[in-house]
Amino acid sequence: MHKQLSTLFLLALLLTTFNGYTQQAYYFPDAVTFDPKVPTPEQFLGYPIGSHYTxxxxxxAYFRELAKTSDRVHLQEIGKTYEERPQLIATLTAPENYKNIAQIRQEHLRQRDPSQPALSGQAPVVVWLGYSVHGNETSSGEAALLTAYFLAANQDTATTRFLREAVILIDPALNPDGRDRAANWHNSYKSFPPVADPEDREHNEQWPAGRTNHFFTDLNRDWLAATQTESRHRLDFFHQWYPNVHIDFHEMGTNSTYYFEPSPAGRQSPILPQASYDGNAVLAKYHAAALDKIGSLYFTKEAFDNLSPIYGSTYPDFYGAVGVTFEQGSSRGLVQESSNGLLTFPFTIRNHVTNGIATVRGAVAEKNYLFKLQKEFFRSAVEQGSRHAAKAYVFGDSRDVTLTQKLLALVLTHHIKVFNLNGDLTLNGKKFEQGKAYIIPAAQPDFRIIHSLFEATAPLTDSAFYDNTSWSVAHAYGLQFAAIKNAGFSLGTPVTAATPVKGTVTATATTYAYLLDWSDYNASKALYYLLEKGVHVKTAFKPFTATTPGGRQNFSYGSLVIPVAAQTVSPDTLYAIVQRAATQAQVSITTTATGYSLQGIDLGSNNIVGVEKPTVALLTGNGISVGESGQVWFLLNQQLQLPVTKLDVNSVGKIRLERYNTLILVNGNYSSLSKAAVSSIKNWVQAGGNLITFKNAAEWAIQENLLPEQVFTDTTRKKEETVRLDFATREETEAAKRINGGIFTADIDITHPLAFGLNDRRIFFTKTGNTILRPSRNKYATVAQYLPASYVSGYVSKQNIAQISNSAAIITGSTGDGTVTLFAEDPTYRHYWHGTDRLLLNAIFFGKYIQ
Structure with missing residues (x-):
């Protein structure tokens, strides 16, 4: 009977046309007077909020209407998504504040300068409310509408004070593309009356769902690496303000209630001061009071990490803000059954609205505390940096200008002070050249974000983490870097922008051959452009030294040779194509007038072989990793401009794979493949196909006898079965068995085609899964093998570290006329692990030549 009454109330709430007062009484029970000139969201949109996905x-459109009708609201577009949707920021504050908004902003920026005093109590506190970073976390975007309306239209004295004493920045949709993917799904499958059954299609989006952006990227993990256009736009705006409070609105499982920080003590960053986390507790009392008042259940100090600057709720902590995650149990539609009863869309929205307003209330009440917290944060960061063992970091490699400039651009994105070298420097056997390398002092206000970019993760005290526990960008880029331990270093001139690399052909047209060393990351971009234009290109399987217009020049494994005589186009046309390849790829291509090398193989050697243009297919769909699929898609589109075909996994066996010479299987469950599909893949490989597999897909390839390799099994499981543990420790014990992103070092064969372009046998992998490969019995097939002491950083159990050490990271082999590559890891991890994603590019271009 109770369930029936609840359902009847829900239907009345959602399906009848009720007036604005009814909605306002539900969402704003204490508010009385609203400015009638400002339309409510339901008046403007034509439906009650919570009855439809906006x-x-x-x-x-609604935020633009608010900006027209309220002098408290000002709107700006900070960029566009990959699908051309605008990214908006709404600034809500008192009109008198907005008249001086530029001055207010500059005063807040001075918080980073330890020599300047903290802001006085007369200054407004800055609060950023960020919604819908995960597009299918349905309630947050609706909450943004209502929260903005409340602040724009409410006439009570408390709200007037909020606007006078705060600048409130609202990002209504951090992930517009994903939000619309989810909106279309939920609106398409909602029912009249709504269906609460969790099995209903409305509550179960199909692959890839709306969590991620266009390239299936989790934007909540992209704040540090900044690989996506949405992230770069947002970071640019963030560094214009440095908010005092930053809230990230999320959703979690339907059977959960509501979560806000403080976070578990063991899952906090060891390099941040405890005061940063104390700020969570200060604001938590306002959040608790607000939810207590409306009778909503909640929990704190459980489940979620708060240590990594990759998140929207934690990145601001590294700039002196109080960053907070809000997690609301999700209805994933209009209503869904849960262990707490029927969970309705309006209920989830109301919780976020209530806590968003409570955040503003708490920030205004605690603004003097927040100002002092941020000022002390930057002061202590300088002190911490000056005490750190590394007094500065230097990075850059003249052999890879592309990645050097890419890392420099990222450093500058985070507004870190970086300088040119004032002379050549050799550290730890690495040569850093003036003009092609850069130095970053540790003793600066941004030390903690510098540490996150260049240092291995500091030791962690907990073992059960929500996500990745090691994220160092410098290790990921595969670019040489070093720490300077001597405080006596000197700095060159400050660097304010990355230098655009001007691609050139270093001489006039040649009648013999053009040459491109493969060490630069963008050499792959030039190669695909040339192949796309029909140019015959060869790659060197052994190094050589050539006579060029610039003198003697060494060319490494994989270097490209473009002979003039072998082309189907005229020498002049070839020269024009090579020039465009150099310009678009931003690389330097040189020439030679002779095939007789000064050292190494000559240009007519059988060790220089022609490269076939890759035609690549990627399996996608149910059971396949959304993120890894997106990473491969992004890499091939954005790095190579290669139009990879995304095949549905269920179509294999029904289509002709002969159209493609390369097939990529990322991590996923391939056990559902039909016998016809498996046979199709096997026949395709036998006929000469190039199969590349990640993680579980590599295990599947071994199980299907595509390569005669083996996977390590857990040799301790039988022992564990006899161990007796307390039930309360179950979650932590089992979670600790996962491998959530540790960094490990491997030895890689730089003479192997998969490693062409690398100059160092040591390579860093991120380990995010439990696929552990035995080294191959074929002595030439283990391309990369983890070192005996391979562990670098991140939480990984001792048992897993022992199994990973000495295991294989990459194995290749031939099957019939084709080849199979097994990656034990994801080489494209979150778009920024360039040290290994270039191995995937090599596997695409050169994999077929390992026979």
């Missing part, structure tokens, strides 16, 4: 264009 598309991004509707969010944009």
């Amino acid at each position: 598309r991004h264009d509707q969010l944009v």
Whole structure:
């Protein structure tokens, strides 16, 4: 009977046309007077909030209407997504504040300068409310509408004070593309009356769902690496303000209630001061009071990490803000059964609205505390940096200008002070050349974000983490870097922007051959452009030294040779194509007038072989990793401009794979493949196909006898079965068995085609899964093998570290006329692990030549 009454109430709430007062009484029970000139969201949109999923264009339209009708609201577009949707920021503050908004902003920026005093109590506190970073976490975008309306239209004295004493920045949709993907799904499958059954299609989006952006990237993990256009736009705006409070609105499983920080003590960053986390507790009392008042259940100090600057709720902590995650149990539609009863869409929205307003209330009440917290944070960062063992970091490699400039651009994105070298420097056997390397002092206000970029993760005290526990960008880039331990270093001139690399052909047209060393990351981009234009290109399987217009020049494994005589186009046309390849790829291509090398193989050697243009297919769909699929798609599109074909996994066996010469299987469950599909893949490989597999897909390839290799099994499981543990420790014990992103070092064969372009046998992998490969019995097939002491950083159990050490990271082999590559890891991890994603590019271009 109770369930029936709840359902009847829900239907009345959602399906009847009720007036604005009814909605306002539900969402704003204490508010009385609203400015009638400002339309409510339901008046503007034509439906009650909570009865329909609001598309991004509707969010944009309503915020623009608020800016027209309220002098408290000002809107700006900070960029566009890959699908051309606008990214908006709404600034809400008192009109008198907005008249001086530039001055207010500059005063807040001075918080980073330890020599300047903290802001006085007369200054407004800055609060950033960020919604819908995960597009299918349905309630947050709706909450943004209502929260903005409340602040724009409410006439009570408390709200007037909020606006006078705060600048409130609202990002209504951090992930517009994903939000619309989810909106279309939920709106397409909602029912009349709504269906609460969790099995209903409305509550179960199909692959890839709306969590991620266009390239299936989790934008909540992209704040540090900044690989996506949405992230770069947002970071640019963030560094214009440095908010005092930053809230990230999320959703979690339907059977959960509501979560806000403080976070578990063992899952906090060891390099941040405890005061940063104390700020969570200060604001938590306002959040608890607000939810207590409306009777909503909640929990704190459980489940979620708060240590990594990759997140929207934690990145601001590294700039002196109080960053907070809000997690609301999700209805994933209009209503869904849960262990707490029927969970309705309006209920989830109300919790986020209530806590968003409570955040503003708490920030205004605690602003003097927040100002002092941020000022002390930057002061202590300088002190911490000056005490750190590394007094500075130097990075850069003249052999890879592309990645050097890419890392420099990222450092500058985070507004870190970086300088040119004032002379050549050799550290730890690495040569850093003036003009091609850069230095970053540790003793600066941004030391903690510098540490995150260049140092291995500091030791962690907990073992059960929500996500990745090691994220160092410098290790990921595969670019040489070093720590300077001597405080007597000197600095060159400050660097304010990355230098655009001007691609050139270093001489006039040649009648013999053009040459491109493979060490630069963008050499792959030049190669695909040339192949796309029909140019015959060869790659060197052994190094050589050539006579060039610039003199004697060494060319490493994989270097490209473009002979003039072998082409189907005229020498002049070839020269024009090579020039465009150099310009677009931003690389330097040189020439030679002779095939007789000064050292090493000559240009007519059989060790220089022609490269076939890759035609690549990627398996996608149910059971396949959304993130890894997106990473491969992004890499091939954005790095090579290669139009990879995304095949549905269920179509294999029904289509002709002969159209493609390369097939990529990322991590996923391939056990559902039909016998016809498996046979199709096997026949395709036998006929000469190039199969590349990641993680579980590599295990599947071994199980299907595509390569005669082996996977390590857990040799301690039988012992564990006899161990007796307390039930309360179950979650932590089992979670600790996972491998959530540790960094490990491997030895890689730089003479192997998969490693062409590398100059160092030591390579860093991120380990995010439990696939552990035995080294191959074929003595030439283990391309990369973890060192005996391979562990670098991140939480990984001792048992897993022992199994990973000495195991294989990459194995290749031939099957019939084709080849199979097994990656034990994901080489494209979150778009920024360039040290290994270039190995995937090599596997695509050169994999077929390992026979």
